[in-house]
């Protein structure tokens with residue numbers, strides 16, 4: 073009797089150790105995939121800003137995507153996150169982040185929280201990140217993921233990004249990750265003079281525009297052809 077108990081206890085312990093080793097190996101594999109993503113997809117292209125590369129290396133992208141696409145989390149492509157929406161390709165996340173030159177005292181507004189991944193990357197560079205998502209369940213999911221992973225300087229709001237978030241304006245930086253057909257006037261008003269905005273503008277295909285607010289106008293610094301999901305809820 074005692075012998076049977078002894079053996080079954082040993083078997084349970086062995087299974088636990090095996091599970092722990094399996095989990096450890098899976099975590100290491102994902103870390104290696106993330107390092108490969110940074111080296112090949114980012115540094116191998118034109119992402120050279122060390123703070124951006126460090127942030128992309130630090131954020132566990134696989135925890136921001138649905139389990140069904142987790143094996144593809146570090147692929148060089150956007151992925152579905154439900155509700156007909158996507159998490160952007162890692163290169164585009166890094167490119168937009170680098171273009172905004174975010175500093176540690178900056179207040180950043182993101183439009184289009186989606187999974188919360190881009191907000192997490194921004195949160196490692198900025199003082200505070202405010203992010204707005206129009207699809208309520210996505211906003212709730214992102215809020216939960218960000219809290220679970222300890223990103224404390226990010227606030228998620230369910231709402232319409234066309235209106236911005238006036239309570240915390242003006243912003244040093246604004247990043248829009250869904251495509252409107254024109255730059256929303258409220259976002260221009262809520263950007264500091266001298267502040268930068270990254271925004272894909274257009275319908276089916278868009279130009280990613282990097283804009284700077286001057287005292288009298290919005291200056292275009294650069295553009296890149298991109299494809300984002302449309303910004304919905306135009307007032």
Ligand SMILES: C[S@@+](CC[C@H](N)C(=O)[O-])C[C@H]1O[C@@H](n2cnc3c(N)ncnc32)[C@H](O)[C@@H]1O
Pocket residue numbers: 157158159160183184185186187188189190191204205206207210231232233234249250300301302303304305306
């Ligand atoms: C390409 S996804 C953004 C990916 C996201 N930044 C991430 O890291 O997962 C675009 C998101 O913008 C949201 N969106 C579209 N129109 C919006 C609006 N008017 N206000 C706020 N969010 C909007 C979509 O629901 C979608 O989740």
